[in-house]
Amino acid sequence: MNNKLNLDKLDLQIIQHMMEDAEISYADLGKKLFVSGGTIHVRIKKLQKDGIVKGTKLNTDLKLLGYDVIAFIGIYLKESSLYDSVAKELYKLKEVVRLNYTTGNYSMFVEIICKDISELRNVLHEKLQKIKGIERTETLISLEESFARNVRVLD
Amino acid sequence: MNNKLNLDKLDLQIIQHMMEDAEISYADLGKKLFVSGGTIHVRIKKLQKDGIVKGTKLNTDLKLLGYDVIAFIGIYLKESSLYDSVAKELYKLKEVVRLNYTTGNYSMFVEIICKDISELRNVLHEKLQKIKGIERTETLISLEESFARNVRVLD
DNA sequence: ATTGAAAGAGTCTCAGT
């Protein structure tokens, strides 16, 4: 099956379109998908009720907002049992926008967004290294984000 | 300065709020920020005109949509001059949702979202390894996404 | 720049199919 709930092609088409642009009106989206605006409305309400659609988010240009640096940090823990306490500390750092518990080289994998390299250095040396339980870190600085897009739910 | 354009506190408050929830009405957001709905409207139009606000996106629950696996792949290139041609091939793979050109261990760093581990195996062994210019890859599988959030543009 | 009100456009509900 294509998904855990029983979504049909129309549901997926709605999701696919609105993942890129949630501003389109139900009437206009209905025209594109050859159904009425009312049908789009009913489908979206159902998707919201089921928890599949959680809302909409503003899409901004981070560089224009002054955030020039994206970095990925692999974290080695002293013991893997320290995950939860380290995660709690990482959550407090506003520059840390994402945390994953990973297999492979690192125990934890973090994404950091900040304004410039000096701010990144501050986060790495002043903030991260002071968290108890972190043995060492490895930093990948993004020199360029070639692309970032959503999953494609239709072929 | 806080940013490259001259954004005041109200602009940042609007952005901060709508990055989490873009569905709020101008009137309601105005009430929260102690200005009229008309002012919110004017500010958002200016932010759009300046390219800071690029639109809104549907926020979905990927697990409920059947996408259970997030993986990060570090890619070693045979020569760094192959970046562009490899990037073009990676873009064609729908499972690859993000590509960064990075300093550090790897030349390229990729995020993959797919439905299950067998699909990930297929992407890694059938698709990635066939791209000319890739020497080898290192995979981090996310066992859990502890959090994922936006940058905080206000203190 | 901000406001408030009127006009226009979109969402939501519901009876009919």
Added chain:
DNA sequence: ACTGAGACTCTTTCAAT
């Protein structure tokens, strides 16, 4: 389950400040 129309709400424009 889909449709279309009416009620309601939100966005957009604009004259006044």
